[in-house]
Amino acid sequence: MSTVSSDPPHRIDPSGGCPHARNARLREGGAVAAVVLPDDVRGMLVLGHEALKEFLGHSDVAKDSRHFAALAEGRIPEGWPLRTFATVRGMTTADGEDHRRLRSLVSRAFTARRVDALRPRVEALTDELLDGLAAAARSGDGVADLRAHFALPLPMGVICELFGVDAEFRELLHRLSNDVVATNIEPERAVAANREMVSVLAQVVASREREPGDDLTSALLAAHEADGDRLSREELIGTLILFLVAGHETTLNLITNAVRALCAHREQLDLVCDGAAGWADVVEETLRWDSPVSYFPFRYPTRDLTVDGTLIPKGTPVLAGYSGAGRDPAAHGPDADRFDVTRVPPGRHLSLGHGAHYCLGAPLARLEATVALERLFARFPALDLAVREEELPVNASFVGNSVRELPVRPGPDARHG
Numbered sequence: 001m002s003t004v005s006s007d008p009p010h011r012i013d014p015s016g017g018c019p020h021a022r023n024a025r026l027r028e029g030g031a032v033a034a035v036v037l038p039d040d041v042r043g044m045l046v047l048g049h050e051a052l053k054e055f056l057g058h059s060d061v062a063k064d065s066r067h068f069a070a071l072a073e074g075r076i077p078e079g080w081p082l083r084t085f086a087t088v089r090g091m092t093t094a095d096g097e098d099h100r101r102l103r104s105l106v107s108r109a110f111t112a113r114r115v116d117a118l119r120p121r122v123e124a125l126t127d128e129l130l131d132g133l134a135a136a137a138r139s140g141d142g143v144a145d146l147r148a149h150f151a152l153p154l155p156m157g158v159i160c161e162l163f164g165v166d167a168e169f170r171e172l173l174h175r176l177s178n179d180v181v182a183t184n185i186e187p188e189r190a191v192a193a194n195r196e197m198v199s200v201l202a203q204v205v206a207s208r209e210r211e212p213g214d215d216l217t218s219a220l221l222a223a224h225e226a227d228g229d230r231l232s233r234e235e236l237i238g239t240l241i242l243f244l245v246a247g248h249e250t251t252l253n254l255i256t257n258a259v260r261a262l263c264a265h266r267e268q269l270d271l272v273c274d275g276a277a278g279w280a281d282v283v284e285e286t287l288r289w290d291s292p293v294s295y296f297p298f299r300y301p302t303r304d305l306t307v308d309g310t311l312i313p314k315g316t317p318v319l320a321g322y323s324g325a326g327r328d329p330a331a332h333g334p335d336a337d338r339f340d341v342t343r344v345p346p347g348r349h350l351s352l353g354h355g356a357h358y359c360l361g362a363p364l365a366r367l368e369a370t371v372a373l374e375r376l377f378a379r380f381p382a383l384d385l386a387v388r389e390e391e392l393p394v395n396a397s398f399v400g401n402s403v404r405e406l407p408v409r410p411g412p413d414a415r416h417g
């Protein structure tokens with residue numbers, strides 16, 4: 001028998017905050033919680049591991065916003081802060097055949113070979129950024145923000161490499177993509193940034209059209225030329241924007257969260273240095289324990305659906321609660337809250353998604369994070385937080401999960417003895 005959750009629904013604070021305490025509280029009421037989104041829009045959150053897995057893979061759950069009942073009935077205000085997530089067009093909001101078409105063209109072009117081929121560039125870029133981190137610390141009394149100087153420029157640089165973006169556009173693209181996902185700027189500026197981004201990417205596409213290279217843009221253009229499933233010019237640019245926004249803050253958060261966790265649990269770092277665990281284990285445990293994506297908007301049941309005993313009415317906007325699933329004791333044991341890089345068996349997680357919309361960039365995200373951590377701690381083995389962990393400012397979004405800054409003391413540089 002299903003029940004409609006009787007607890008008063010939890011109001012989700014759009015300004016974010018650490019999700020773990022909230023998740024623990026909500027989980028007491030079950031794996032599915034009723035929540036109130038900004039502007040009093042009623043939604044639900046799936047935050048138990050098994051429930052989320054079932055929900056993400058369910059054939060009666062859609063991502064296309066025409067299934068969003070309140071939106072279809074005109075009850076969602078024009079300036080609703082989460083509106084873009086629902087209404088943006090592209091593979092993240094497409095279902096069934098449409099989704100397969102958009103995704104298969106990209107996944108055909110975004111091959112394992114293309115990801116592997118990026119490794120030397122990821123390594124070179126990492127080393128360059130570590131020079132920058134060292135320089136920033138030298139001019140900052142030994143302290144530098146690892147997020148600004150390392151974790152943020154790395155994914156951005158890699159994406160530019162992947163797209164074949166000419167050097168002259170990189171700075172601009174970087175600034176624009178920050179503006180597009182910024183939550184602290186006026187809507188007009190975000191809209192302007194979005195428009196400018198489309199125009200810069202159109203120039204990138206034109207440049208690769210004239211001079212194709214071994215990059216994703218050129219490969220997508222070739223797919224566009226080929227017979228069969230065509231990707232329109234608009235869809236091509238939409239795909240590039242999607243890669244920019246989906247690969248940027250996520251990877252930034254993963255690297256930040258991993259460094260924070262290792263500094264706050266020094267014995268775990270020692271286990272890696274002693275060879276008892278690998279850097280890939282650190283990456284997977286960080287994904288589980290401190291998911292870079294906290295609550296991802298939205299999916300809508302296409303009929304009344306009961307998940308783990310709770311009814312989710314048809315058309316409800318539902319958040320995928322990745323940060324909650326990662327610490328669910330029912331899936332990860334009573335010590336789910338503990339950061340442990342030697343978990344046996346390794347903690348399975350859903351932090352890269354599950355089902356048809358599973359993260360397309362997962363191999364690249366793993367490559368970037370592994371290279372980044374390995375090289376960071378090889379070069380600065382004594383690297384540590386420069387402030388007490390409790391003082392770190394938490395992110396201002398409930399979609400992402402991280403801190404706003406990560407001030408560190410890199411300490412002695414192994415490269416210079």
Ligand code: HEM
Binds near residue numbers: 242292354357362365
């Ligand atoms: C640590 C880094 C990353 C994390 C934690 C992450 C997480 C996720 C998650 C949770 C989803 C599913 C969202 C949902 O529908 O509920 C997703 C989808 C996606 N990710 Fe990632 N991601 C990461 C890096 C990347 C990178 C580097 C790229 C591309 C270069 C990328 C491209 C995508 C795309 C295109 C989708 C949409 C797939 C679809 O709708 O079919 N991601 N990611």
Ligand code: HEM
Binds near residue numbers: 180250400
């Ligand atoms: C750390 C996690 C993430 C954060 C903090 C984040 C944040 C944001 C923000 C603030 C926006 C702007 C919304 C608006 O304009 O009103 C946005 C747009 C978007 N995000 Fe994310 N996001 C994250 C992860 C992802 C993932 C995993 C995907 C892929 C499935 C994704 C896909 C998109 C898309 C397609 C847009 C719309 C871009 C456009 O304006 O064309 N995001 N994101």
